[in-house]
Amino acid sequence: MKKIFSILAAAALMVGCGGGAAKQESALNLMKAEDFTATVDGKPVSLYTLTNGTITMQVTNFGGRVVSLWTPDRDGNMEDIVLGYDKLDRYVNNTGERFLGAPVGRVGNRIDEGKFTLDGVDYQVPQNSNGHALHGGNKGIDMVVWDVEHVSDNAITLHLVSPDGADGFPGNLDILMTYTLTPENEFEVTYHAKTDKKTIVNLSHHSFFNLKGEGNGPITDHVLTINADHITPTDAELIPTGELMAVEGTPFDFRQPHAIGERIGEKHEQLINGGGYDQNWVFAREDNGQVMTLASVYEPSTGRCMDIATDQVAMQFYSGNFFDGTYNGKYGKPLKFRESVALETQKHPDAINHEGFPSIVLNPDEVYTHVCIYKFYTK
Numbered sequence: 001m002k003k004i005f006s007i008l009a010a011a012a013l014m015v016g017c018g019g020g021a022a023k024q025e026s027a028l029n030l031m032k033a034e035d036f037t038a039t040v041d042g043k044p045v046s047l048y049t050l051t052n053g054t055i056t057m058q059v060t061n062f063g064g065r066v067v068s069l070w071t072p073d074r075d076g077n078m079e080d081i082v083l084g085y086d087k088l089d090r091y092v093n094n095t096g097e098r099f100l101g102a103p104v105g106r107v108g109n110r111i112d113e114g115k116f117t118l119d120g121v122d123y124q125v126p127q128n129s130n131g132h133a134l135h136g137g138n139k140g141i142d143m144v145v146w147d148v149e150h151v152s153d154n155a156i157t158l159h160l161v162s163p164d165g166a167d168g169f170p171g172n173l174d175i176l177m178t179y180t181l182t183p184e185n186e187f188e189v190t191y192h193a194k195t196d197k198k199t200i201v202n203l204s205h206h207s208f209f210n211l212k213g214e215g216n217g218p219i220t221d222h223v224l225t226i227n228a229d230h231i232t233p234t235d236a237e238l239i240p241t242g243e244l245m246a247v248e249g250t251p252f253d254f255r256q257p258h259a260i261g262e263r264i265g266e267k268h269e270q271l272i273n274g275g276g277y278d279q280n281w282v283f284a285r286e287d288n289g290q291v292m293t294l295a296s297v298y299e300p301s302t303g304r305c306m307d308i309a310t311d312q313v314a315m316q317f318y319s320g321n322f323f324d325g326t327y328n329g330k331y332g333k334p335l336k337f338r339e340s341v342a343l344e345t346q347k348h349p350d351a352i353n354h355e356g357f358p359s360i361v362l363n364p365d366e367v368y369t370h371v372c373i374y375k376f377y378t379k
Contacts, residue, residue, distance in 0.1 A: 028056055028070050028078055031330065036060050036067070036088040043145040045088060052154045052181040055376060062091055063142040064158045064177055066101035066207050068330065069187065074303030074378040079213030081304070083340050086330040092143075096327035097335065099206040102142035103177060103191075104135035106162060106169050107360065108204035109280070109316060109349035112239045116352040118170065118198055118361070125168035130237055135206070137167030141175065142206075155180040164197060171197030171364075186375045193368040201368045202347050202360040208320065208340035211299035211306060215333025219320065219341045220261025223298040226254040226317065228281035232348050232357075236273050242354040244282060245270070252279065257298070260319055260341065275321035276338065280314050280349050287313050287358060291371050295343060303378040310345035311371045313358055318342040345372040 036047035045062045056078075058067040069082045083100050085091055091100075107125075114125040114133035126137035135142070146158035155178060162173040173195050180188040189205045210219055230244040231252050247253040251263035251271060264276050271277070283294045295308040295315060308315070319341055325334035351357040362368050 029080070029331070030056070031058055031067055031086060035086065036062075038088055040088075040092055040145050043147075045145055046148075048148075048151055048156050050154050050156060050179070050181050052183060052185065054185055055181050055187070057179070057181060057187065059156055059179060060088065060091070061146045061148050061158055062088060063102045063144065064146045064160070065091065065142070066179070069207070071185075071304060071376045072378065077302075079216070079302070080330065081209055081211055081213055083208040083210070083214050083335055084330050097208075097323065099135060099142060101207050102205075103189075103203060104206050104344070105141045105175075105201065105203040106136050106167070106173055107133070107200055107202045107352075108135050108206075108344065108346055109202065110134055110239055112350050112353050114168075116200065118200070121170075123168055123170065132237065132239060137169075139167060141203075146177070149176070154182075169199055171195035171199035171362075173199060173201065175203070184375065185377060186373050189370075189372045191368065191370040193362065194364075194366075195362050196364055198364065199362050200352050200360045201362045202351065203368070203370055204316070204344040204346040205372055206342055206344055207374075208342050209297070209306065210340050211297060211304040212302055214329045215331060215335070215339065218261070218336075218338050220259065220264065220338055221300060222260050222341060223257045223300065224254050224260050224295070224317070224341075225257045225297075226281050226295045226315070227284050228255070228294075228315075229284045230282040231270070232280045232282060232314075233270055234273055234279065238273060238278065240280070240348065240350050240354060240357075242356065247281075252281070254281075261338075264319065277317050277319040278321060280316050280346070282314050282348070283312075285313065289369075291373065293375075297341070297343070298379070305377050305379055307373075307375040307377075308343050308345065309371075309373040309375065311369070312345040312347060314346055314348055316342065316344040316346060316349070318344070345370070
């Protein structure tokens with residue numbers, strides 16, 4: 001199986017390397033490699049710095065996490081626009097937000113009571129969030145060490161075999177994940193996964209973005225557009241009801257640009273349930289595997305823009321409602337309420353328990369694929 005993924009990795013990494021890396025990195029407040037160098041669960045962990053000559057990103061193979069991501073504003077000033085921690089220990093022995101910059105799975109988002117049935121067999125996975133499964137359970141794919149398959153100036157490919165029974169999920173799930181900084185100033189995430197036993201898979205990427213820079217103020221003035229006609233409404237515990245709710249005439253209609261904070265305080269049941277925005281938007285698209293640009297964010301004071309393109313049918317938009325400033329980020333600034341936004345491309349939450357939702361079942365003769373691209377520019 002690993003040989004198959006090596007071929008896929010070679011194809012994914014045929015991208016030109018950015019120049020001028022040393023000059024650019026010297027001007028940035030990058031995390032120190034020695035603070036991320038250790039052995040965890042008997043496997044080596046390091047920090048890798050990638051650049052395309054304009055954007056610089058740091059990645060650790062503990063959890064395959066994005067630690068920092070530096071992009072220019074309209075005047076060329078660089079800021080780190082993702083939340084993270086300054087030392088490996090803060091990820092390994094985490095007491096704050098667990099999922100900063102991480103891939104999440106095997107099944108991202110929530111599973112009702114952590115229960116599902118496949119071919120008449122009942123499975124129970126950890127109820128690690130208010131009596132439900134969240135982002136893969138107790139360890140998921142974010143609290144383990146990934147193997148580094150290949151690294152270049154602008155790309156890294158990581159490999160993980162999640163063993164049969166990990167967090168209660170069936171099948172040995174073999175995952176190949178590549179992060180690439182393209183010449184077009186895109187941060188591209190690609191996943192390929194195979195299993196040797198029928199299982200369920202719904203991977204996603206969980207960077208928390210603030211286009212002003214980490215710790216530099218609220219994201220409520222970020223202007224968001226989402227090409228989606230519906231959301232999947234939830235109950236008070238954020239479990240989907242199985243219905244689709246039209247966004248027309250609601251605070252969830254982002255088909256035209258709106259500031260995130262413009263309607264977030266309205267007394268809508270779904271906003272109350274999420275403590276703000278924490279819902280799954282169903283894109284206005286066919287499930288045909290094509291990569292399409294379906295959402296965008298604009299930050300007026302810096303001019304930074306970010307487009308989100310994907311082959312997935314939905315996206316979780318989370319407005320950082322549960323941060324309270326208790327923990328600091330990388331630069332000594334507290335991670336505060338609504339000072340970050342997560343935009344997680346995916347299939348619908350709890351899809352395995354709702355017949356009308358897109359299937360997240362993966363069979364042994366199939367390959368799971370997922371592309372998510374964050375493109376950066378200014379205006």
